[in-house]
Amino acid sequence: MGRAFLVVIDSVGIGGAPDAGDFFNGDLPDTGANTLSHIAQACAAGKAEEGRSGALALPNLDRLGLGAALTLASGMEAPGLGAAPEGRWGAATEVSQGKDTPSGHWELAGLPVPWAWHYFPDKTPAFPEDLTAEVARLAGTDGILGNCHASGTAIIERLGAAHCESGWPICYTSADSVFQIAAHEETFGLDRLLKLCEDIAPRLHEMKVGRVIARPFTGEPGAFQRTANRRDYAITPPKPVLTNWVQNAGGRVYAVGKIGDIFTMQGIDELRKGPDAKLMDHLHDLVDKAEDGSLTFANFVEFDSLYGHRRDVSGYARALEWFDTEIGKVIAALRDGDMLVVTADHGNDPTWAGSDHTRERVPVLVAGTGAGELRQIGFTDVAVLVAGHLGVKVPA
Numbered sequence: 275m276g277r278a279f280l281v282v283i284d285s286v287g288i289g290g291a292p293d294a295g296d297f298f299n300g301d302l303p304d305t306g307a308n309t310l311s312h313i314a315q316a317c318a319a320g321k322a323e324e325g326r327s328g329a330l331a332l333p334n335l336d337r338l339g340l341g342a343a344l345t346l347a348s349g350m351e352a353p354g355l356g357a358a359p360e361g362r363w364g365a366a367t368e369v370s371q372g373k374d375t376p377s378g379h380w381e382l383a384g385l386p387v388p389w390a391w392h393y394f395p396d397k398t399p400a401f402p403e404d405l406t407a408e409v410a411r412l413a414g415t416d417g418i419l420g421n422c423h424a425s426g427t428a429i430i431e432r433l434g435a436a437h438c439e440s441g442w443p444i445c446y447t448s449a450d451s452v453f454q455i456a457a458h459e460e461t462f463g464l465d466r467l468l469k470l471c472e473d474i475a476p477r478l479h480e481m482k483v484g485r486v487i488a489r490p491f492t493g494e495p496g497a498f499q500r501t502a503n504r505r506d507y508a509i510t511p512p513k514p515v516l517t518n519w520v521q522n523a524g525g526r527v528y529a530v531g532k533i534g535d536i537f538t539m540q541g542i543d544e545l546r547k548g549p550d551a552k553l554m555d556h557l558h559d560l561v562d563k564a565e566d567g568s569l570t571f572a573n574f575v576e577f578d579s580l581y582g583h584r585r586d587v588s589g590y591a592r593a594l595e596w597f598d599t600e601i602g603k604v605i606a607a608l609r610d611g612d613m614l615v616v617t618a619d620h621g622n623d624p625t626w627a628g629s630d631h632t633r634e635r636v637p638v639l640v641a642g643t644g645a646g647e648l649r650q651i652g653f654t655d656v657a658v659l660v661a662g663h664l665g666v667k668v669p670a
């Protein structure tokens with residue numbers, strides 16, 4: 275039976291979503307957004323030269339079928355990609371009506387989101403008055419700052435100084451169903467921020483807002499920096515998912531990175547966290563040590579949080595090339611009978627307008643179980659694939 279490793283490279287979309295026109299970055303529909311293809315094109319044109327150079331080099335992912343999946347998903351080709359696949363490969367289409375992380379991951383784990391998320395309008399104020407009053411009451415302040423759609427790094431640059439002076443928390447949202455609170459770790463206090471997020475989360479979950487996110491930062495005006503102490507307070511999935519199925523069948527479930535938050539630890543035996551470089555160490559360690567019948571479910575978030583939302587093409591290309599080298603080592607260390615699935619949860623095209631995710635299909639690349647085409651599949655087929663490999667029953 276072996277083990278299963280399900281690795282999500284956050285936001286590495288391959289275009290082609292049939293409903294991309296229903297999703298927006300500001301006023302611009304996501305039609306034509308293609309994270310991987312646009313990065314590869316920028317690299318080939320010499321427009322992604324910071325800390326790296328030339329054509330996008332992803333030999334290991336491409337050998338599994340990344341270039342083939344891209345062409346299948348969107349009809350696009352990417353310079354440097356398109357080797358004859360040695361893995362099983364396909365392109366997956368999402369049905370959940372959200373282009374966010376929980377929607378993507380829940381559906382990959384077998385559960386399309388069964389409700390419509392609540393989104394806040396792109397206007398100021400973005401939040402209803404009774405909600406902001408409750409946040410201020412819980413924070414012990416006379417008000418809040420922000421109250422709008424924003425990029426998280428831009429808003430602390432704009433309002434960080436006023437926050438340090440007034441003590442008011444900075445509240446903002448995005449095209450995702452989120453309520454984010456940024457506060458300074460020293461002047462406001464990290465524990466106080468986390469408690470505020472935890473206290474307000476049930477009210478937002480009741481409104482079907484997917485997540486409250488604590489966004490702590492440090493530093494002085496002009497040089498504020500977000501810290502690694504981000505925490506997500508997400509709605510619990512309303513039904514059992516892949517992690518539960520495996521755990522209930524007696525398999526051990528390891529979560530690496532944000533997976534613990536995304537599934538509110540449902541069906542998870544052990545959680546390992548840290549920045550992506552550290553997460554890769556955890557993945558290597560689990561490939562070395564995880565038991566037969568176990569599932570390791572990992573998310574690498576920095577493609578999205580450090581590069582996609584920041585529209586940093588060079589950074590995104592660097593991260594992809596780093597990941598490709600590391601995943602080559604993972605593939606080499608797999609045991610007979612293991613399955614590795616590399617996929618993504620949505621797009622975040624760094625060449626696109628705005629700073630939000632982009633609605634796209636995602637690659638599904640499978641190592642360890644021979645070659646072949648999965649072709650066009652749904653996100654939930656990933657859960658079925660992994661459960662089938664582990665001999666775990668999929669609920670009707």
Ligand SMILES: O=P(O)(O)O[C@H]1O[C@H](CO)[C@@H](O)[C@H]1O
Nearest residue numbers: 424425426427448450452583
């Ligand atoms: O701009 P920052 O704060 O990174 O936020 C981004 O990250 C959030 C969660 O992934 C998204 O909703 C988007 O708003």
Ligand SMILES: [Mn+2]
Nearest residue numbers: 284285375619
């Ligand atoms: Mn994501």
Ligand SMILES: [Mn+2]
Nearest residue numbers: 578579583631
């Ligand atoms: Mn994101």
